[in-house]
Amino acid sequence: MFHKVAIIGGGAAAATLVSELLERRTPRPLHLDWYCGAPGAGRGVAYGTPSERHLLNVRAASMGMFVSKPGGFLEYAQALDPTVKGSDFLPRRMYGDFLQSRVTQAVKNAPSLGHDVNVLPFPADSLVPSADGVTIGYGDETSQADAAVLAIGSLPPRPLPGVEDAAIASGRYVTDPWPFLASAEDDDRPLRVLVIGLGLTAVDVLLELSSRWPNAHFDALSRHGKLPEPHLSAASAPNDDGGELIESMRDDPNLRVWLRRLRDAAAQAEDWRTVVDGMRPHTQSLWRELPAKERARFLRHARWAWERARHRMPPQVAARVAALEAEGRLHRGRGRMRSVHLTPQGKLDVASAVPGGNETIAGYDIVIQTVGLNTDTQRTEHRLIRQLVLGGLVTPDPQGLGLAALPDGHLLDGAGKPRANLFAIGSLLRGALWESTAIPEIRKQAQGVANMLLAEKPERVAAR
Structure with missing residues (x-):
């Protein structure tokens, strides 16, 4: 058992692991230092939004914090509103409240279980x-721990190539949409806004700003110009847990073969969503079996399609976005942003490559970047990750998907060997697991890492 453990991060993954550890009885006292980064941590970016327009993209019944209590969030929500159903898509703000309440209670109860907890409202600068x-x-201080876990969530977004420094300095090019949304005020001007990317973050931006800016017109640009798929109105069971399909994929780990078999299965199913949902329990193991060359091919050619099918919109969100298009306030386009230039008049000229090899230039008042999670640890400005990578203390994932690690969360050192006392959970494990950002996966990781940290006789760690 590691007697003194440090948890680094202030979002949902960190809150889940902290709660998992503190709610267990251990043969010897556990000392836990939680470097949460800010007062009142536990929500992170994902659940820090105060807007009621931003909904969970998973039904309430599946959002429990612990593997042993999968219905915990639903019970919490129904205590507040008895009319809530397990199939509902509830506000992310409510889920943030749930996380904070549970981790606050776990910290409060820790002494009664013999645990000593130190919540530090600032980030760790080095490990x-x-x-x-x-x-x-941290700051001018240092501390010691027997083991540490990185649970920092996604890395700070970086501006896309081609964006001029002057455009960023003007404040009209928004690299990180969440602080921008938090400070956005109502505005009746006929603004012209470009959203780069069409994933779930783009949908959140469009929902919020279209309400706050009733006379604004929105263009959305992405490689394929397609929104995330919507969930069905009613919950549906996975397609026989994907058994036959999964076995056929394991027999031949080749992307082209997998895509063909997925299309065939979807064509035979009553609804293609049941096929995707049936794969979910197996996605991590399938990813591990996929050769590095095939993983790279997936990321280049099929990632966008998987993401829009796997990470879906609640039906009411899809209806609102469709209404924006029907009203003429939202136009979706295919293409790639090439450059963003600040004009003398204070506008942003955006050059885009569009199908057919042509280039268009259009002017905007605001450009908002919404291209998804940043997990590129080789190029990040995140102080702690940069220190670990530049110091050769960890190995970046070669595909830019976080850090190299074993599937159980042990991080690999600069020589590619697993470290016995340094772990990660959440988005930093995308390279090892692919599916590693949603609550059902995070709560399972938290349980597994807690088991290793508290094991009386830790297993010998070996690369595998």
Whole structure:
């Protein structure tokens, strides 16, 4: 058992792991240092939005915090509103409240279980792992732990190539949409807005700003010009848990073969969503079996299609976006942004490559980048990750999907060997697991890492 553990991060993954550890009885006291980064942590970016327009894209019944209590969130929501159903898509703000309430209660109850907790409202700046433990640096101070877990969520977004520094400095090019949305005020001007990307973050931006800016017109640009698919209005069971399909995919780990078999299965199913949902329990193991060359091919050619089928919109959100298009306030286009230039008049000229090899230039008042999670640890400005990578203390994932790790969360050192006392959960494990950002996966990771941290006789770690 590791007696002193440091958890780094202030979002849902960190809150889930902290709660998982503190709610367990252990043969010896556990000392936990939680570097949460800010007062009142536990929500992170995903569940920090105050807007009622931003809904969970998973039904309430599936959003429990612990593997042992999968219905915990639904019970919490029904205590507030007895009319809530398990099939409902509830506000993300409510889920943030749930996370905070559970982790706050776990910290409060920890002494009664013999645990000592130190919640530090600032981030860790550095980690130096060794055979004897981990040294954590924060500000001008250092602390020691027997083991540490990185649960930091996605990395800060970086501007896309081709965006001029002057455009960023003007404040009209928005790299991180969440602080922008939090400070956005009502505005009746006929603004012209470009959203780059068409995933779930883009949908959140469109919902919020179209309400706050009733006279604004929105263009949305992405490689394929397609929105995420919608959920069905009623919950449906997965397609026989995908058994036959999964076995056929395991027999031949080749992307082209997989796509053909997925299309065939979807064509035979009553609804294609049941096929995708039936794959979910197996996606991580399938990803591990896919050769590196095939993974790279998936990321280049099929990732966009998988993401829009796997990460779907609630029906009421899809209806609102469709209404924006019908009203003429939203126009979706295919293409790639090439450059963003700040004009002398203070507008942004955006050059885009569109189908057919042509290039168009259009002017906008605001451009908002919504291209999804940043997990590229080789190019990030995140202080802690940069320190670990540049120091050769960890290995970046070669596909830019977080850090190299074993499937159980052990991070690999600069030589590619697993570290016995340094772990990660959440988005930093996308390279090892692919599916590693949603609550059902995170709560399972938290349970597994907690088991390893608290094991009386830790297993010998070996690369595999």
